[in-house]
Amino acid sequence: MFMKMLVSSLIRRRSRMLAALCAIAIGATVLLGMAAISYDIPRQMGREFRSYGANMVLVASGEDALLKLEDSDRAAEVIPEKSLVGMTPYRYEIVRINMQGYTAAGTDFDQARRTSPYWNVSGAWPKEENDILIGSDIAEFTRLAPGSAINITGRASDGARFRRDMTVSGIVRTGSVEDEFIFMRLDTLDALMGNSGVAEVVEVSIAADEDELNALAAAISNHAPGVSPRLVKRVTQSETTVLSKLQSLVFLVSLIVLVLTMICVATTMMTVVMERRKEIGLKKAIGADNRSIAAEFLGEGMLLGVMGGILGTVLGYFFAQAVSMNVFGRGVILDWRLMPATVLVSVAVTVAACLWPVKRAADVEPALVLRGE
């Protein structure tokens, strides 16, 4: 009889109940959408944040000045492939152009484009063995432009002099120390210096938050003892700050939506109680106690919460996909646990919103049915 009364009340008084159902469904839609996006933000933003540059550097451990590349390859084995955005070695040596000394950096340009996507290169990235990039400060000082031919001299590791004709393929501008460097392929620099397999530093870009990076650093130290991994705090902490602020914002929006849903449901339920005062009075007159009246209204609320929650969960999935596609340019991965959680929260919010109206309903006097109000 209890369920019959609840279902009949909802079905046969559908216009009022539809208003409450819509409020709950919209609340659940936004809630699930926000929760899904919030849950997926670290994954979504992780890749976006990689445009900030490397968030970990590998240097030689102990007293060694140079890192063996075989050690850095060993360190790479620890990093999950799907998280590893790029891993760029840098070997620094002094070279001369027209007797003026400059720092030459040998690197892997394909990897450098991944770990340092913020590099602004005018001209072209080096392709050939003798192509180089020069920093904008050097270009300004030497009046070199893309396509210029230069002669680079210096001393190899064994002290022998070297000389090579090279071509400026592009000019790099970062607003940082890179503007004062000459970049060439690592194998080219190795050939000039007469030895290979070492670098001063290897920059690593990993799609992970600060905690995961710390865990990876510890794992690298264990797996590759010759490597000392260090987090680039400037980057990792900025990412953590932005992520936490973004998640706080989403949390606040969700909270506001929940409160608005509660207000809407409470208002509707209060209207329902006012409309049904005579019915409540009658039920009390024929023997319903306050607990029965409360159970009926809370039951209606719970039923509405379940229906609105399920409807909102379905709509929320599409809402999250639409928002994610528009903001991040890729779909959201929905954690299935959010679905029952959304329905439960919808029920809890609806029941909470019903508490005050239910109290008002329990306060209705049975005598009003005799007064003909």
Added chain:
Amino acid sequence: MNILELKNVSMIYGQVKALYDVSLSVEQGEWLAIMGPSGSGKTTMMNIIGCMDRPTNGSVILDGEELSRLSPAELTAIRRDKIGLIFQQFHLISYLTALENVMVAQYYHSMIDEGEALLAMERVGLKERAKHLPRQLSGGEQQRVCIARALINYPRLILADEPTGNLDETNEHIVMEILRKLHNGGSTIIVVTHDPEVAVEADRTVFLEHGRISNVVRKNDVPDAVKAKDMQLSSAR
């Protein structure tokens, strides 16, 4: 044996004495009518007898139980177990069928029994209309559903507030016939009415005026025609 006893009952709202020092006894199986002009205290008396209100002073004993000191929850239990209420405006639940309206009273009382509810519908001649919603029933039919609901839990006392007040003559006769049968079956009935034709059926009629009992007329004291005329005069006052 008295099923109901009011001893020096008063109901005072601020300066207003809705009911003042009223004493009244109702015997088991008696049909009592309460008449009086608007504001005479009829509704207040109904509320007190129907366990929907407690008097300011005096005592009310229903079926041997003192009501005036019971809590609202205890009064609800008494109302549920011992009183069947019939309303002038029927007060059926709009979204339940006629049968479900009867079963609601069972549900609040103990447990539902559809067969018994159908029997109650049959007693008021509405078995065929059991699955109809209230809006699909005439006023007279709605009142008969209301009566079936009042009877379903075998109450010790049937309390009717203007049971024919909203009915045409045909339906009035049908409802009165049902009440007559109930009375003949031994039910105790208290009817509040403006209608002398209804009151004339009662064993005893109590007239209220300004919250006090002004007159009592017994059915056996005078012939019906004289009594009805007397009632009309008293009611008009």
